[in-house]
Amino acid sequence: MAQQPLIELNDGNTIPQIGLGVWRLEDADAPSVIAEAIAAGYRHIDTAQAYGNEAGVGRAVREAAVPREELFITSKERTSHQGYDSTMRSLDESLERMGLDYLDLFLIHWPVAMHGRFVDTWRAFIDLQKQGRVRSIGVSNFLPEHIEQLAEETGVLPAVNQLELHPYYQQRDVRDFHERHHVAIQSYSPLGSGAVLADAEIAGIAAEHGKSIAQVIIRWHLQQGLIVLPKSVTPSRIRENIDVFDFDLNLDDVTRIDALDSPDGKTLPEPAVMDTLF
Ligand SMILES: NC(=O)c1ccc[n+]([C@@H]2O[C@H](COP(=O)([O-])OP(=O)(O)OC[C@H]3O[C@@H](n4cnc5c(N)ncnc54)[C@H](OP(=O)(O)O)[C@@H]3O)[C@@H](O)[C@H]2O)c1
Numbered sequence: 149m150a151q152q153p154l155i156e157l158n159d160g161n162t163i164p165q166i167g168l169g170v171w172r173l174e175d176a177d178a179p180s181v182i183a184e185a186i187a188a189g190y191r192h193i194d195t196a197q198a199y200g201n202e203a204g205v206g207r208a209v210r211e212a213a214v215p216r217e218e219l220f221i222t223s224k225e226r227t228s229h230q231g232y233d234s235t236m237r238s239l240d241e242s243l244e245r246m247g248l249d250y251l252d253l254f255l256i257h258w259p260v261a262m263h264g265r266f267v268d269t270w271r272a273f274i275d276l277q278k279q280g281r282v283r284s285i286g287v288s289n290f291l292p293e294h295i296e297q298l299a300e301e302t303g304v305l306p307a308v309n310q311l312e313l314h315p316y317y318q319q320r321d322v323r324d325f326h327e328r329h330h331v332a333i334q335s336y337s338p339l340g341s342g343a344v345l346a347d348a349e350i351a352g353i354a355a356e357h358g359k360s361i362a363q364v365i366i367r368w369h370l371q372q373g374l375i376v377l378p379k380s381v382t383p384s385r386i387r388e389n390i391d392v393f394d395f396d397l398n399l400d401d402v403t404r405i406d407a408l409d410s411p412d413g414k415t416l417p418e419p420a421v422m423d424t425l426f
Contacts, residue, residue, distance in 0.1 A: 166392075168193050168386065258288065315340070346361075
């Protein structure tokens with residue numbers, strides 16, 4: 149069974165450094181896929197209201213072979229639910245769909261700053277954490293200026309910011325900002341939604357270590373202290389993606405992967421322009 153390193157968050161809670169991403173996982177398949185992941189050693193699942201599989205994730209948690217307290221469950225609020233009262237309601241609805249008493253982490257999915265509601269939403273998140281219905285609170289796709297605004301207007305920094313981050317889109321300047329403010333980064337689409345898995349340079353490094361390309365990419369995230377959320381619905385890949393604790397990338401490997409950063413590497417929309425209420 150894989151050893152799970154824990155990262156300490158700025159609110160004192162801890163989070164397993166590898167989480168299973170479940171975007172595009174069918175609700176009906178969630179219980180079997182998540183049971184597979186738990187058996188392989190995952191203790192952290194990353195879902196969202198918009199993924200349409202909170203019910204299946206909740207069922208998997210309730211039926212899990214390990215106690216609820218050993219699992220770390222994240223969901224994210226739909227952009228259309230932003231606002232103070234609607235956020236209080238939407239968390240109730242998530243917990244009801246999942247059949248759970250609390251979430252370990254609740255995130256604002258996108259700032260959609262042009263709609264002007266993310267600060268009120270954050271005030272609701274702060275109250276939800278005080279009520280104990282959410283252990284940690286965070287954001288996703290937030291730019292540094294959005295995080296600064298939260299800090300100025302509420303005095304509370306998010307525990308995490310979940311961002312697109314992989315070898316083709318490394319966000320180095322943004323990472324420095326988060327480190328200075330003790331906001332942990334979760335790398336989403338850590339394999340570039342599959343795009344980085346055909347990379348010839350990483351294939352060379354993988355061959356030298358006798359590991360797969362996915363394992364080398366996940367190891368690259370881990371060695372930089374990033375929380376990493378690889379997604380797979382395939383049992384053998386789910387196991388492979390957490391079987392990453394028996395090797396280390398050396399400085400030369402890391403330098404070669406660092407050199408793959410590209411201005412065109414992003415796969416999802418820029419947070420500054422993403423305005424969809426979903
Ligand atoms: N906050 C946000 O706005 C946001 C946005 C995007 C993603 N996310 C989170 O990040 C998670 C991961 O991102 P993602 O789903 O975009 O993509 P990803 O994890 O970068 O890549 C997933 C793709 O790679 C394949 N794959 C996984 N492991 C593999 C392996 N060992 N060998 C070969 N292929 C492999 C998967 O195929 P199979 O599944 O078919 O095995 C799938 O097609 C999401 O599930 C979600 O939880 C968050």
